[in-house]
Amino acid sequence: MTDKPKTDEELIAKTHNTARYFVESRQVAWVLLVITLAWGIFSYGAMDKRKDPIFSNLFAVAACQWPGASAEKVEQLLTRKIEEKISQNMKVVRINSVSRSNVAIVTFKLDDRLKNTAPEFDDIALRLQDIHDLPQGAGPIRYFKDYDDVTNLMLTIASPRSNEVNISLRADAVRKTINQTRAHIPPHLNNKRIAIIVCYPYATPSSMPQRERVLFERYAGDRNFLTDIRPITGNGFVGVDAICTHSDAEILAFIEHFVKESLKESFLHPDLWLPVLIHNPSEAKTKLTAIAGDKYSYKQLDEYTDLIKRTLQSIPEVSRVTRSGVLNQQVNLEFSQERLASYGLVPGDVQQRLTARNIQLPAGTLETAGKNLPVIATGEFKNEKEIGSVLITNSANGSPVYLKDIVDISRDYESPPRFLSYLTWKDDKGNWQRTRSIVLSVFMRNKKHIDEFGKAVNQSLDGLK
Secondary structure, three states: OOOOOOOHHHHHHHOOOHHHHHHHOHHHHHHHHHHHHHHHHHHHHHOOOOOOOOOOOOEEEEEEEOOOOOHHHHHHHHHHHHHHHHHOOOOEEEEEEEEEOOEEEEEEEEOOOOOOOHHHHHHHHHHHHOOOOOOOOOOOEEEEOOOOOOOOEEEEEEOOEOOHHHHHHHHHHHHHHHHHHOOOOOHHHHOOEEEEEEEOOOOOOOHHHHHHHHHHHHHHHHOOOOEEEEEEEEOOEEEEEEEOOOOHHHHHHHHHHHHHHHHOHHHOOOOOOOOEEEOOHHHHHHHHHHOOOEOOOHHHHHHHHHHHHHHHHOOOOEEEEEEEOOOOEEEEEEEOHHHHHHOOOOHHHHHHHHHHHOOEEEEEEEEEOOEEEEEEEEOOOOOHHHHHOOEEEEOOOOOEEEHHHHEEEEEEEOOOOOOOEEEEEEOOOOOEEEEEEEEEEEEEOOOOOHHHHHHHHHHHHHHHO
């Protein structure tokens, strides 16, 4: 016996499902639709708008350099001390270390169950700062923990090549200086003379290039490679004018050998252009155009990018800005052991005098008109000239001897440089060019829109231009 098939009316009357419910209860359907749309709009507004998602970072690295130390010494005197301090934090679950010649690298991981890792990272940073018994010459300990910060924008600030106007001005100055140097030389001897010129940006102090020029004079004179050497100095260039019987290729090879033997390439002043050989002063512009160097010095790039960094950091959408490729400056003190010994001094005495002077100590308070004003006695150095005014000792007749009387003080770049950045590009003729640069990494603040971030940065950069 078979069931009688149901009619359409019976199916409609007895069938109940979601679609039928919302068709028959339109008011409920409209209310739920409005709620769904409102929920979607709210979720879209509250969702993360970063280009890169936020993730919880559990790893950090502590690194410490000790130049000249073997891997065994680094392990015993650096790595173990760092590991001990890191292990004092109870949330650290794993520590890995690598001890190599000159450097110790310690990596650690926090517990996966941690929701907020910032307090633990800060605690470990404070513990690492408490390490005060590092070997002499080691340190400082560098701590890296911001691996969850992703760069949202990178800007490369590069120096252009010197333009035609700059080269023309240099060429005129070089030509006049060479002519003045050869003014009192018989004309028939000028054909045997050659000028070796090295240019550099106008903002670069001339003290260091001139000292390197003096070393080259002695080097070439001692080997009789050049004769009748006469120094050349001008705004943005140094050099020598001398009699030379060698070819241009031999002269350039001799200069290269001088740099490798006496200066070392890593210690050569980084702002210098390539050397140029000028036989006839009238060809100065042609020769300088062929080897035109960067227009701006590392110091100028440092100043420009520092201004850009401070400007970008004032944008509400920007959390922080970092720079890479900055060539720091330092003050050099060059002395002679014999000269110090003549005053009964050793290098350690100079260091003690400078350390005792370059401090800042509280000197009490001054009460006036019912107010207490703090008094601070400071000997902080503002520039290298103030360093030279430090009293070191007294001479045999009782007269004071200052630091500038026994050492040569100069400000120069960090030598050798640890990290430099360059921009490589093709010019209009299809030739590859490389110029010095500094890279800025710009980080967006959390819960900001990447499009608004880009517009704010562009607007700020347009204002700087």
